[in-house]
Amino acid sequence: MKVIAGLYDKVLKYDYSITVMSILIVIIGAINLYSATHTSTVAGTAGLFKHQVIFLILGALLMVVFTFIDYRKLERFAYLVYAFNVLLLILVLVFGQESSGSKRWLSLGFTRIQPSEMMKLSVLWALARYFNNDRNIGGYSLKELFVPFMIALLPALLVIIEPDLGTGLIILLIAFSLFMFIKIKASSLIIIAVVGVISLPLVYSFVLKDYQKRRVLTFIDPSEDPRGAGYNSLQSRIAVGSGQLVGKGFMRGTQTQLNFLPEHHTDFIFSVLAEEHGFLGCSVLVILYSLLFFTGIRVSSKARDKLGAILAMGCVFILFWHVLINIGMVIGIMPIVGVTLPFMSYGGSSVIVNFILIGFLQNIAIRRFMF
Amino acid sequence: MPLLGGKDEIREYQERYKYFYIILVIFLSVISLRLWYLQIYKGTQFKLYAEQNRIWQEKDRAPRGMIFDRNGKLLVDNRLSFDIIIRPQYLLDKENTIQKLSSMLEISEKNIKLELAKAKSKNLPLFYPVVISEDVDRDKVALVESNKLFMQGVDVLTRNKRTYLYGESMAHVIGYIGEVSRDEIRNHNSEYVKYDKKLFMGDYIGKFGLENVWDKELRGKDGAQYVVVDANGRRRNSEENEALFGNLPISDYVPGNNLVLTIDSDLQEVAYRHFHEEGKKGAVIALDPNNGEVLVMLSSPSFDPTVLSKGISSIMMSEMKNNPYRPFYNKTIQDHYSPGSTFKPLVALAALEEGLIDPGFQTTCRGSLRFGRRKYHCHSKWGHGTIDLRKGIVRSCDIVFYKLGMKLGVDKIYDYSVKLGLSSPTGINLPNETTGLMPNSEWKYNRFGERWIPGENLAVAIGQSYTLVTPIQLANMYAGIATKKIFKPILVKKIEKYDGTEIGKIDPEMIHEIDIKDQNRDFIMKALWGVVNEREGTAWWYRYKGLDMAGKTGTVQLFRIASDKIYQKCEEMDERMRHHGWFVGLAPYKHPQIVVAVIAEHSCHGSSGAAPIVRDIIKAYYDKYGFPSPKKDSQG
Structure with a gap:
C-alpha cells in the first residue's frame, strides 16, 4: 500500500512537459507518416502505416513500464x-x-x-x-x-x-x-x-565501404555521384524548399506523392513534413524537439543522483544526434547517413527505442528531489 | 553508497549544463536558418522546380560488352537504334499529338494509348519516357524529329540494340537479354550494392545463356546526367539552375567487358547449316579433348535472340514454349537421351579392364539370343556370324555386348560410367545442366523397390535400359577414353576490357584422370577407327577419304516395338516415332584434337543422320587448323 501511495504521490507531483511534448511529436509523426505512405505508388508501403501504429502502441506501453521501474534497480x-x-x-x-x-x-x-x-x-x-x-x-x-x-x-x-x-x-x-x-x-x-x-x-x-565513401564525396561535391546520393540530396532539397512558408497542404506534396523522392517514409521523412507544412510546420517540430531537449537537460540537472544525471543526459544526446543528423541530411548540411528521425521515421525498432528513452527521462524526473 | 558522489562533484555538474544549453541553441539555430534559406528565401524557385519537376536525371546507357569467338570474330555487337517515346508529363494536347504520331509511325492510335495506359498502371514518375515504338527506321525518326516542336511530350531516344550476328546458330550458347523484372532487381541489388552496377527499372540484363551467366562482366556501368528542361519538356541550361544546385553533376558510363569464347564460329556454322538446311532437330557438341574447350555447341530448333532481346509478344513466347521440339532447351546440356550403341565402347573397355575377356574374345551372332524367358535381338536380322570384340564394335553387334553385359553386370558398368564422367553434370558454366542417369542395382532398388534382374544387364550393355546421357556428357566420355582425362568443359577463354586489354583468363580445369591401361585404350580407339575406315564399319559410307577420323554410331528406339515390327523400316514411321541417331567422332584418331557428338532426333540412323554432320565439322576443323603429323611417343 505504502509503495502505491508513494507512487501516486510522485505521479501527482510529476511535471508532465516531457510526456506532453513527446506525445505531440508522436502525433505529428503519425499524421505525417500517413501522408507519406497512403499512396500505394511505392510497392510495399501500403501496410506500413498500420504497422507503425502497432509499434507506437507497443512503444507507449514500454514507455510506461520503464517509467515506473526504478532506474536504480536497472x-x-x-x-x-x-x-x-x-x-x-x-x-x-x-x-x-x-x-x-x-x-x-x-x-x-x-x-x-x-x-x-x-x-x-x-x-x-x-x-x-x-x-x-x-x-x-x-x-x-x-x-x-x-x-x-x-x-x-x-x-x-x-x-x-x-x-x-x-x-x-x-x-x-x-x-x-x-x-x-x-x-x-x-x-x-x-x-x-x-x-x-x-x-x-x-x-x-x-573503414568505409565504397558506397559510403561515395556519400561523403557527394556531400562535398554533389557531382561525384549523380545517380545515388546526389539525386536524393537534390530532390529532398527541392521538396523542402518548395514547401515555402505554409506548405502545400496535407497529402498534397508533389515531390512525395509522385515519388520523386526515394526513402521518403524512412530517412527522408522530414522532407515530407517540410513540403506539406512548410516553414511553419518545420518550426513547430523543431521547437518541440528543442523543448524536449531542454526539459531533458533540466531532468538531468535535478536528478536525484549521479546515475540519473548521466542517464538523462545520455537520453537527450541520443535523441539530439538523431534529430541533428537526420534533419541536417535532408536540408543538405550533412552527408547522407541512414539515421532515423525520432517518432517521425517509419521503423519498429527505432520507435520502441525512442519510447524507452522517454520512459527513462520520466523515470528520472519522477524520482528527483530538489537540492 | 552515498546517493551522489560528493557535494563538490554535484556542484561541478550543475555548472556544466549551461554549456550544453548553448550548444543546443547553436545547432538548432543553424537548422532554422537553413530552413529559412531553403523555404522562404529560395522557396519560390524551388516551388517552380517541384511543380514542373523540371530537373531529372537521364541515364547514359553503357554499351554491353561484345562477344567474340576463339579467333576474335565478332559474334555479338551493339548497334544504334532509335525509339520514339512520350513523356506523359508534357503531353498537353494529347488527342492531337497521338493522332499526328500515329500517322507518322503508322501505328494505330489505340496502340499508342494502350502503351500510355500500361505505363500509367506501373506508377512511374510522369517524366519517365514511355516507349511508343522501338527500333524505328531513320526516315520515320527524321519525320518525328522535324515535327517535335508541334508534338509536345514526344521525343526520340537512342539506344544500343543488342545484335546477335549469328542469330539462331548460337542462340543457346550466347543467350539473349531482356528488361529486368522487379524480382531480378531485388535479388541483384542485394548482392550488387557492393559493386557499382546497381539495377534500375528499365535496365536490361542477360536472361539466358552466356549473357545471363556473365552478366556481371558484360553489363557496363551506366552514366548519368541531370537535365533541366522548360515547361514544355525541352532541354535547357541556365545560370539559374547553377545558382540553385551548383554545377549539375555528370558521370560518364563505362562499357561492359568483352568475352572471348572457345567457340569456333566457322565450325558452328557448318553444324548449323546441316541442321537448318535439312530441317533437323537435335544437338551438336564439339570439344577439344585436351583441355575441355567447347568448339561447337548447337541446339535445334532454335530462336532468334535479336528478336527476343527486343521483347516479343506473350503469344509468340508461349507458342515457342509449347513447341514440342523445345526451341528454348539447350539440348547439349539440358536434354538427355538413351546413348544406344555409342555406349558400347565403355562396356568393352570395362570388360577388358576387369580382365573378364581378352582382346581376342570371340562369339557367334545368329541374330538373336535367348536369355531366361526372353529373346534378345541383334539389329542384324540374320546375324553377324562368328565375330570378335573389335568387329563387334566396328559392326555394332548387339550379341557381343549382351555377352559382355552378362559377364560384367550393371554395377561394374556403373563404376566405369562414373570414371568416364557419366551420371554427374560436366560442370559447364551454364544453368540447368541435367545429370543424366546411370542405373545400378542400388538405384533400382531405391527407385522402384525391386531387385535388379540379370536380363537387364543385357539391355544396359547396348546402351538401352534406364541409361540417359546428355550430348556433352557423351562427348566428354569419348574425350576421356582418348586422353584418359576428364575436363570440365569451358565456353569462355578470356575476359577483356572494352579497349581490348585482357583482364581475366579461364584456364582448363581437369576434373580427374582415368586409370585405364594404354593397351586397352588403344584397342578401343582402333576399333573406333574401324567403324569409319573399314568396309564393314557402320559409318564406312559416310567417311571422307583421307580424313583421319574415328567414331561410333548409335541408334535409339523411342518406343518399345512389338517383335514382329522390329525390322520395320524406320522411315515409314510417323516422324515423332522415328529413332534418334547418334554419332560421336574423334580426330585425328591417335591424338584426338576434337571430339564431336551429334544427336539427330528422329533421323532413324546414327550413320546417315548424324555421321555426315560430325564428318563435315571435323573436315572443316582439319581444313582450318590441320592435324599435326602423329608424334612418336610412348602412347602412340
Whole structure:
C-alpha cells in the first residue's frame, strides 16, 4: 500500500512537459507518416502505416513500464544487457537477414529485430554504470577513458561492418558526448581532437565501404555521384524548399506523392513534413524537439543522483544526434547517413527505442528531489 | 553508497549544463536558418522546380560488352537504334499529338494509348519516357524529329540494340537479354550494392545463356546526367539552375567487358547449316579433348535472340514454349537421351579392364539370343556370324555386348560410367545442366523397390535400359577414353576490357584422370577407327577419304516395338516415332584434337543422320587448323 501511495504521490507531483511534448511529436509523426505512405505508388508501403501504429502502441506501453521501474534497480543489469546485445550483434553478422546489401536484422520468426538500435541503449547504460561507480574530480584523462571508450568502440565497429555507418557513428557520438559531460581534462581533449583530425582520412580509406565513401564525396561535391546520393540530396532539397512558408497542404506534396523522392517514409521523412507544412510546420517540430531537449537537460540537472544525471543526459544526446543528423541530411548540411528521425521515421525498432528513452527521462524526473 | 558522489562533484555538474544549453541553441539555430534559406528565401524557385519537376536525371546507357569467338570474330555487337517515346508529363494536347504520331509511325492510335495506359498502371514518375515504338527506321525518326516542336511530350531516344550476328546458330550458347523484372532487381541489388552496377527499372540484363551467366562482366556501368528542361519538356541550361544546385553533376558510363569464347564460329556454322538446311532437330557438341574447350555447341530448333532481346509478344513466347521440339532447351546440356550403341565402347573397355575377356574374345551372332524367358535381338536380322570384340564394335553387334553385359553386370558398368564422367553434370558454366542417369542395382532398388534382374544387364550393355546421357556428357566420355582425362568443359577463354586489354583468363580445369591401361585404350580407339575406315564399319559410307577420323554410331528406339515390327523400316514411321541417331567422332584418331557428338532426333540412323554432320565439322576443323603429323611417343 505504502509503495502505491508513494507512487501516486510522485505521479501527482510529476511535471508532465516531457510526456506532453513527446506525445505531440508522436502525433505529428503519425499524421505525417500517413501522408507519406497512403499512396500505394511505392510497392510495399501500403501496410506500413498500420504497422507503425502497432509499434507506437507497443512503444507507449514500454514507455510506461520503464517509467515506473526504478532506474536504480536497472543499474545492476547494465553490463549483462550490454554483453547480451553485443552477442546479438555478432549473431546478426553471422545469421542476419540481408536487405539492400547490409545485414541488420535478426529474424525471430514472427518479427525481426535490429540489435543495432537497442545497442544505443545498452551502451548508454553500460557507460552510465561505469561512470556512476567511478569517482573523479577535475576531469578524466585519456588513460582513464580507455575502458569506457572500448565499451563504445566494440559495438560501434560491429555495427559499422554490417554495414550501418549511421548507427555506428551515433554510438560513438553518444559516448563522446557523455565523456564531454562527465568532463575530460582540457589537455586530453586537445589530443583527442588532433588524433581525430589525423585519423579521419585513415578511416575514410580503410573503414568505409565504397558506397559510403561515395556519400561523403557527394556531400562535398554533389557531382561525384549523380545517380545515388546526389539525386536524393537534390530532390529532398527541392521538396523542402518548395514547401515555402505554409506548405502545400496535407497529402498534397508533389515531390512525395509522385515519388520523386526515394526513402521518403524512412530517412527522408522530414522532407515530407517540410513540403506539406512548410516553414511553419518545420518550426513547430523543431521547437518541440528543442523543448524536449531542454526539459531533458533540466531532468538531468535535478536528478536525484549521479546515475540519473548521466542517464538523462545520455537520453537527450541520443535523441539530439538523431534529430541533428537526420534533419541536417535532408536540408543538405550533412552527408547522407541512414539515421532515423525520432517518432517521425517509419521503423519498429527505432520507435520502441525512442519510447524507452522517454520512459527513462520520466523515470528520472519522477524520482528527483530538489537540492 | 552515498546517493551522489560528493557535494563538490554535484556542484561541478550543475555548472556544466549551461554549456550544453548553448550548444543546443547553436545547432538548432543553424537548422532554422537553413530552413529559412531553403523555404522562404529560395522557396519560390524551388516551388517552380517541384511543380514542373523540371530537373531529372537521364541515364547514359553503357554499351554491353561484345562477344567474340576463339579467333576474335565478332559474334555479338551493339548497334544504334532509335525509339520514339512520350513523356506523359508534357503531353498537353494529347488527342492531337497521338493522332499526328500515329500517322507518322503508322501505328494505330489505340496502340499508342494502350502503351500510355500500361505505363500509367506501373506508377512511374510522369517524366519517365514511355516507349511508343522501338527500333524505328531513320526516315520515320527524321519525320518525328522535324515535327517535335508541334508534338509536345514526344521525343526520340537512342539506344544500343543488342545484335546477335549469328542469330539462331548460337542462340543457346550466347543467350539473349531482356528488361529486368522487379524480382531480378531485388535479388541483384542485394548482392550488387557492393559493386557499382546497381539495377534500375528499365535496365536490361542477360536472361539466358552466356549473357545471363556473365552478366556481371558484360553489363557496363551506366552514366548519368541531370537535365533541366522548360515547361514544355525541352532541354535547357541556365545560370539559374547553377545558382540553385551548383554545377549539375555528370558521370560518364563505362562499357561492359568483352568475352572471348572457345567457340569456333566457322565450325558452328557448318553444324548449323546441316541442321537448318535439312530441317533437323537435335544437338551438336564439339570439344577439344585436351583441355575441355567447347568448339561447337548447337541446339535445334532454335530462336532468334535479336528478336527476343527486343521483347516479343506473350503469344509468340508461349507458342515457342509449347513447341514440342523445345526451341528454348539447350539440348547439349539440358536434354538427355538413351546413348544406344555409342555406349558400347565403355562396356568393352570395362570388360577388358576387369580382365573378364581378352582382346581376342570371340562369339557367334545368329541374330538373336535367348536369355531366361526372353529373346534378345541383334539389329542384324540374320546375324553377324562368328565375330570378335573389335568387329563387334566396328559392326555394332548387339550379341557381343549382351555377352559382355552378362559377364560384367550393371554395377561394374556403373563404376566405369562414373570414371568416364557419366551420371554427374560436366560442370559447364551454364544453368540447368541435367545429370543424366546411370542405373545400378542400388538405384533400382531405391527407385522402384525391386531387385535388379540379370536380363537387364543385357539391355544396359547396348546402351538401352534406364541409361540417359546428355550430348556433352557423351562427348566428354569419348574425350576421356582418348586422353584418359576428364575436363570440365569451358565456353569462355578470356575476359577483356572494352579497349581490348585482357583482364581475366579461364584456364582448363581437369576434373580427374582415368586409370585405364594404354593397351586397352588403344584397342578401343582402333576399333573406333574401324567403324569409319573399314568396309564393314557402320559409318564406312559416310567417311571422307583421307580424313583421319574415328567414331561410333548409335541408334535409339523411342518406343518399345512389338517383335514382329522390329525390322520395320524406320522411315515409314510417323516422324515423332522415328529413332534418334547418334554419332560421336574423334580426330585425328591417335591424338584426338576434337571430339564431336551429334544427336539427330528422329533421323532413324546414327550413320546417315548424324555421321555426315560430325564428318563435315571435323573436315572443316582439319581444313582450318590441320592435324599435326602423329608424334612418336610412348602412347602412340
